[in-house]
């Protein structure tokens with residue numbers, strides 16, 4: 001049975017240690033969670049930034065390629081415009097043979113560019129004078145309404161003009177490309193105009209290696225889909241209603257834009273890079289599937305989750321185990337050093353502490369330090385057997401506990417005290433003169449006699465006192481105190497004897 005005091009100090013120490021261990025444990029867990037979360041957030045952002053970078057580079061390369069692919073078109077049209085007699089646009093020949101020769105010359109030009117659907121010469125009012133596809137000369141009924149005409153006539157001298165996409169009569173997706181013809185003074189005489197089949201965009205995109213679920217698309221400025229990898233036939237020529245694409249199409253100053261969006265075509269979320277292709281009326285859009293871009297990050301997240309969870313669990317279980325061990329060690333220590341009934345030190349613990357005190361005194365004495373020697377008091381309850389016999393062992397135990405409490409409060413922190421065995425107690429008072437020790441023993445004796453542990457009986461004790469002699473052993477000191485105690489018993493009990 002432990003006293004309330006003993007278990008209170010034990011509980012306090014355990015509580016303090018437990019609080020410290022859990023504080024450290026949760027401190028580490030917080031650091032682990034904070035570090036992993038920060039690391040994961042950084043790598044998530046890096047993964048998205050890398051994918052955006054990749055999409056941006058791809059859109060740049062494709063835009064470069066599309067621009068280059070129009071160089072041949074520009075060259076053929078330029079050659080045609082320069083080689084054709086502009087006078088023939090203002091005053092076309094009425095000689096059919098001569099006209100046929102001029103048309104043959106144009107047909108020869110058209111064969112130089114594999115994607116040309118047709119090539120024609122138009123006067124400055126967009127009236128067709130020569131053509132490779134044999135439409136009526138003087139055809140102009142719809143010409144003015146067609147985009148290529150208004151486009152060619154708008155700032156006519158600025159060079160190559162490319163129209164938005166239109167679907168031709170043979171259901172192919174085409175654009176028109178025009179180049180101005182000027183006279184010696186630089187005035188506009190007419191245009192060389194070609195139709196281009198855009199299927200070469202698709203053929204070229206088909207050659208590009210692409211990771212699954214990534215997309216490359218080409219649009220015109222009407223947001224119409226010109227080509228797509230992977231190819232979806234029914235989407236080609238379709239006008240796509242997408243806010244960012246539409247905005248870029250309408251805003252010539254916006255050259256590049258990247259964002260994350262679920263594709264309106266196939267419903268997959270991607271990181272998109274939209275890029276205007278130079279002066280051409282096209283926009284290239286490259287999409288990197290978001291989930292593929294963060295696939296490595298996802299694996300990392302999984303590993304982090306496993307590592308952080310195991311680390312946190314190890315810390316929690318480690319802390320629990322430590323606290324359990326600490327509690328057991330404290331209990332063991334208490335058992336090994338304390339008397340379980342009175343919670344006073346036991347014989348072994350007292351001997352260790354007393355030997356340390358005596359050796360300290362001997363060291364001081366050796367250095368001739370002015371110090372009083374320790375005084376040993378041995379205390380034995382009088383007629384304790386009778387108490388047991390009259391009131392039972394429980395009351396006997398209570399007497400032992402109450403006397404121990406008196407001894408403990410009297411000794412405080414500076415004096416050693418212990419239950420030596422049975423109903424016998426020892427006290428060692430450091431640096432104490434004999435008179436003080438006798439006064440101390442008297443007070444102790446009086447306090448014991450006031451105890452009401454056993455009903456209708458005054459509890460008394462006999463005390464033997466002796467002063468330590470330098471260099472003697474604890475055993476010899478104990479023996480002398482025992483003699484004094486024996487004398488006290490012999491001389492009638494409830495008294496103090498000095499030896």
Ligand SMILES: Nc1nc2c(ncn2[C@@H]2O[C@H](COP(=O)(O)OP(=O)(O)OP(=O)(O)O)[C@@H](O)[C@H]2O)c(=O)[nH]1
Pocket residue numbers: 341380381382383384385386388392393394395396397400421422423489493
């Ligand atoms: N209740 C209780 N009794 C104990 C304990 N330890 C020893 N005793 C009893 O203490 C008694 C000691 O008796 P004695 O040695 O004859 O001494 P006494 O009766 O005090 O007589 P004097 O010392 O000569 O005054 C014995 O009856 C033991 O059983 C204990 O822990 N609890």
